[in-house]
Structures are given as structure tokens and as C-alpha cells.
Amino acid sequence: MDAESAEPGTVRPGGRTARVRAAVLQAAGDSLAERGFAHLDLADVARRAEVGKTTVYRRWGTVTGLVADLLTDMAEQSLPRTETGSLLGDLRANARLVQRTLADPRQGALFKAVIAAATCEPKTAEALHRFYDIRVSEWAPCVQQAIDRGEVPEGTDTHEVIRATSAPLYYRLLTSGDRLDEAAADRAAEAAAAAARAGAYPRSTRPSGTRPGVSRSTPRPAHVP
Structure with missing residues (x-):
């Protein structure tokens, strides 16, 4: 595969x-x-990266293509899951990792910009969904281990437990403006663990490849998971 035909950022790892x-x-x-998605310009x-414009346009092509690659890189660079031996300990580690990320001035602003763009840019929404799918899948085995230990019922949806852990933190980031601290992270983890226990x-029995409220015959709208 040569540089001209490769997907953005996939050529030569070194x-x-x-x-x-x-x-x-x-x-x-x-x-x-700093400026949000609306002002992102290749x-x-x-100029900021001190590389030629033709290089950026050739490899990434569009703003949405660049954002998609950025999200891919963020997912790849994220820390692996922590395994503490208990469901609450694992979910607390997950929540605190999310909290530290969203509370960081740069990272929090970046996520706000990408989430806002995903509401109206289908390709950005797809990239954001893929980012979260990767991160949720990374942590879901912690819930399966809790099932195997007998901490939570058989048939528990492992991915939903992880989503429920971080959801209150994203809510604070995007809507309430409440402080994003470790106490908030711990409360989110405790609530998700209690609900899971x-x-x-329960694991859904809906057809494979669909999401709640979305049939196979209905185009899936772009939305933030």
C-alpha cells in the first residue's frame, strides 16, 4: 500500500x-x-504543525477526515483498563479516568467540540461512535469478570454497565456545569455498580446489528451515544 492510496495516518508506523x-x-x-469545530481549518x-498544506490536504482531505483520524488516535492512545478484583473498584477506576480526561481544560474543550460537531456531521458522529465503541469494549471485560465472580447476574449487558458509569460525567460536562471531580466519578461508579448488582x-434480545429504537430497515441517525 503506498502513501497515496492509504487511509489517513496508516502509512509507516515509524x-x-x-x-x-x-x-x-x-x-x-x-x-x-481553542476554537471549536466550526473554525477548524486544514x-x-x-501552519500550527509546521508542515506543508499539500501534505495535510493529500493525507486527510477534509476536516471531518482529520477529526476521524484524531479520534482514532485518541482511542489508540487511551490507557488500558484497570483490573482491581472487584466490580466497584474497576468501575471507579474507569470513572476516574474519564473524569480526569474531561476535567482537563484542553481535553474537555476538545470533547465538547467533537460532540457538538457530531450532532450535525454524520462522518464525525460515526468517528465518535467508533471511539466510544473501542473504549467501552476495552473496559467491558471487567464486568464479565464480575459476572464470573457472581457479583452481578448472568445475562448482564457488560457494555451498558460501562456506558452507565461514564454517562453522568458527560452529562456534567455538557449540560449542568457542575464540578467534575473525583467525588462525582466515585458516585457515578457506585451508582452503576449498584444498578448492575x-x-x-439485562442483555437485550434485539436483532444483532441494531440499537434500541432503530430497526434494520430504518437509516440510523447521527447521534451521540
Whole structure:
């Protein structure tokens, strides 16, 4: 696969290509955090990254293509799951990781910008869904281990438990403006663990490949999970 036909950022894991990709994605993230999606401009990103405009346009093509690659990189660079030996301990570790990320001035602003863009940009929404799917799938085995230990009922939806852990923190980030601290993270983890133990997240029996409220014959709208 040559550089012209490859997907953005997938050519040669080392060397100049990797350095250029890292610089461009750093610049894109900085711009998103500072100015939002509406003002993200490939020429400005090239200037910030100190690379040629033609390189950025050739490899990423569009703003949405660049954001998609940024989200892919963020998912790849995220810390692996923590396994503490208990469901509550694992969910608390997950919640605190999310809390630290969203409370960081740069990262919090970046996520706000991407989530806002995902409400009206289908390709950005798809990239955001893929980012969360990767992160949820990384942590879901912690819930399966809790099932195996007998902490939560058989048939618990492992992915839903992880989503429920971080959901209150994203709510604070996007709507309430309440402080995002470790206490908030711990409360979210405790609530999700208690609900999981009570059987609140049974695995759905809906057809494979569909989401709640979405049939196979109905186009899936872009939305934030």
C-alpha cells in the first residue's frame, strides 16, 4: 500500500510519516479545543504543525477526515483498563479516568467540540461512535469478570454497565456545569455498580446489528451515544 492510496495516518508506523501525523493531530486537537469545530481549518492546522498544506490536504482531505483520524488516535492512545478484583473498584477506576480526561481544560474543550460537531456531521458522529465503541469494549471485560465472580447476574449487558458509569460525567460536562471531580466519578461508579448488582442492565434480545429504537430497515441517525 503506498502513501497515496492509504487511509489517513496508516502509512509507516515509524519515521517521518509518524512524526507528521503526530504533529498534525496535535495541532488539530489544539485548534478544536481553542476554537471549536466550526473554525477548524486544514491550512491553519498545517501552519500550527509546521508542515506543508499539500501534505495535510493529500493525507486527510477534509476536516471531518482529520477529526476521524484524531479520534482514532485518541482511542489508540487511551490507557488500558484497570483490573482491581472487584466490580466497584474497576468501575471507579474507569470513572476516574474519564473524569480526569474531561476535567482537563484542553481535553474537555476538545470533547465538547467533537460532540457538538457530531450532532450535525454524520462522518464525525460515526468517528465518535467508533471511539466510544473501542473504549467501552476495552473496559467491558471487567464486568464479565464480575459476572464470573457472581457479583452481578448472568445475562448482564457488560457494555451498558460501562456506558452507565461514564454517562453522568458527560452529562456534567455538557449540560449542568457542575464540578467534575473525583467525588462525582466515585458516585457515578457506585451508582452503576449498584444498578448492575440489582440486575438493571439485562442483555437485550434485539436483532444483532441494531440499537434500541432503530430497526434494520430504518437509516440510523447521527447521534451521540
